[in-house]
Amino acid sequence: MTEPAFILTTGEPAGIGPDLCVQLALELANDNIVLCGDIDLLRERAVALGVDVEFCLFDDSQQRRKVSNKTNQAIAVKHIALATPVVPGQLDCRNAHYVLAMLTEAVTGCQRGDYAGIITAPIHKGIICDAGVAFSGHTEFFAEKLQVPCPVMLLASANLKVALVTTHLPLRDVASAITPARLRQTLKIIAEDGQRYLTNGRALSIGVCGLNPHAGESGHLGNEEITVINPVLASLRASGVNVSDAMPADTIFAPHHVSQFDVIVAMYHDQGLAVIKSHDFGGCVNITLGLPIIRTSVDHGTALDLAGAGKANPNSLRCAIAMAKQMVTNAQKDKARNTTDNTTTNASLSYPPDNQPTKEKD
Numbered sequence: 001m002t003e004p005a006f007i008l009t010t011g012e013p014a015g016i017g018p019d020l021c022v023q024l025a026l027e028l029a030n031d032n033i034v035l036c037g038d039i040d041l042l043r044e045r046a047v048a049l050g051v052d053v054e055f056c057l058f059d060d061s062q063q064r065r066k067v068s069n070k071t072n073q074a075i076a077v078k079h080i081a082l083a084t085p086v087v088p089g090q091l092d093c094r095n096a097h098y099v100l101a102m103l104t105e106a107v108t109g110c111q112r113g114d115y116a117g118i119i120t121a122p123i124h125k126g127i128i129c130d131a132g133v134a135f136s137g138h139t140e141f142f143a144e145k146l147q148v149p150c151p152v153m154l155l156a157s158a159n160l161k162v163a164l165v166t167t168h169l170p171l172r173d174v175a176s177a178i179t180p181a182r183l184r185q186t187l188k189i190i191a192e193d194g195q196r197y198l199t200n201g202r203a204l205s206i207g208v209c210g211l212n213p214h215a216g217e218s219g220h221l222g223n224e225e226i227t228v229i230n231p232v233l234a235s236l237r238a239s240g241v242n243v244s245d246a247m248p249a250d251t252i253f254a255p256h257h258v259s260q261f262d263v264i265v266a267m268y269h270d271q272g273l274a275v276i277k278s279h280d281f282g283g284c285v286n287i288t289l290g291l292p293i294i295r296t297s298v299d300h301g302t303a304l305d306l307a308g309a310g311k312a313n314p315n316s317l318r319c320a321i322a323m324a325k326q327m328v329t330n331a332q333k334d335k336a337r338n339t340t341d342n343t344t345t346n347a348s349l350s351y352p353p354d355n356q357p358t359k360e361k362d
């Protein structure tokens with residue numbers, strides 16, 4: 001059986017995405033991965049980095065070309081043309097639609113069944129917005145394309161996994177975005193997809209951060225824990241989800257709690273991501289849960305300061321590729337388990353996940 005193919009979008013062309021793909025050339029050439037991006041850009045970046053690698057055009061009807069010489073294997077590229085030439089490190093909003101075209105190609109390729117999942121190199125959200133397109137991230141883009149109302153961002157390192165209730169929102173909008181429906185849906189997706197993709201069928205232990213300092217200090221420092229968060233957590237526990245009450249975000253990441261939970265859920269982007277990035281920057285994978293496809297990414301951004309220099313660390317991309325493959329394997333095992341074991345009765349852990357928000361009062 002041939003291994004499933006993945007599509008790897010090469011990211012913002014002025015950033016380190018193309019560099020990382022070139023740096024991992026040998027690994028990619030040995031893998032069933034199709035790069036998505038401008039083939040001439042990749043060739044130029046390979047020359048700039050002094051990497052001897054061959055790229056070949058991939059089209060949907062073509063079997064991936066295998067080259068026997070291991071020191072100079074070809075990497076298949078689904079070619080999307082740049083709008084304008086690139087200077088590494090210099091953003092140009094004329095190439096914003098090129099970036100979006102790669103993402104669209106990746107998601108439609110998955111929908112066609114050409115790919116088992118998407119791996120993404122970093123993009124620059126600001127330059128896409130500057131080009132006049134309202135854009136906040138891959139997570140939201142793929143969710144919209146796939147009509148998923150509640151995607152969940154989870155960053156995973158070897159010893160810590162952090163998921164978010166809200167993703168790319170201005171801080172002033174966070175509190176009102178944490179509705180019972182959103183919180184419940186997020187936690188259900190973490191429980192379901194986590195069990196399916198990450199823990200091989202074992203129910204997850206989930207720790208949840210409060211929103212306010214000291215989880216609201218019994219209502220003296222904010223009351224969202226009392227009015228919104230803890231009631232949802234109690235009702236999820238009653239339905240069999242192993243989830244904590246809201247815990248102070250400054251202590252939940254202490255080592256004894258980290259080892260107690262499979263996933264720690266933060267209420268907003270920097271509450272969780274600052275911790276995991278300081279814990280293992282370059283070693284984490286960004287996973288989007290709740291989608292009908294597998295999508296992983298790097299834990300870092302476009303690093304314009306390093307683009308074209310060959311100085312970027314490709315480890316997170318390497319981990320993202322390995323994670324995508326592992327998720328496919330785990331999903332296959334999950335499917336086999338569910339086929340042979342029809343006695344699973346916990347409706348809250350059913351698959352496919354019910355991504356429709358519950359009809360709960362916000």
Ligand SMILES: NC(=O)C1=CN([C@@H]2O[C@H](COP(=O)(O)OP(=O)(O)OC[C@H]3O[C@@H](n4cnc5c(N)ncnc54)[C@H](O)[C@@H]3O)[C@@H](O)[C@H]2O)C=CC1
Nearest residue numbers: 121122123124125126297298300301302303305306312313
């Ligand atoms: N998956 C994605 O598409 C992501 C995209 N971004 C975007 O990236 C842009 C730049 O964001 P920043 O906050 O500057 O973060 P950044 O991660 O690009 O850079 C932060 C610092 O880390 C360094 N760095 C980043 N990746 C590195 C690597 N692989 N090896 C060695 N050093 C590395 C950079 O040189 C810089 O000093 C923003 O537009 C942001 O939205 C940020 C995070 C993820």
Ligand SMILES: NCC(=O)COP(=O)(O)O
Nearest residue numbers: 137138139140273286297
């Ligand atoms: N900080 C994580 C990040 O910005 C990546 O977001 P996305 O592009 O994967 O949605």
